Amino acid sequence: MLKLSKKWSYAVKAVIYIAQSKSELVRVSDIAKNEDISESLLRRLISDLEKNNILSTIKGRNWWVKLWKLPTQISTYDILDAIWEELSITDC
DSSP: EEEOOOHHHHHHHHHHHHHHHHHSSSEEEHHHHTOOOHHHHHHHHHHHHHHHTEEEEEEEOOOEEEEEGGGGOOOHHHHHHOOOOEEEEOOO
16 A cells, blocks of 8 residues: 655645635645644645646745646646655555
8 A cells, every 4th residue: 555645645735725715825824724734844845836836826924825737737646746755655
């Protein structure tokens, strides 16, 4: 069985949160609060997602984030590839 990290799970949650948001720009602090993710970890994940053209950010007093692509153009593999960690295989 393939075991994926919490970082990957948090990155997917963040992308889904942004995609489902009613506004184009979302504050990073709102994602962290509503998805129960450490804001510092989330900022690192968002930086990785931005480097891979999944998200776009506006940095300043508040970090704002939006999707770089349409939600239908983002796969879970894209997110995994952006925040890549070594995967491990576990027993079922």
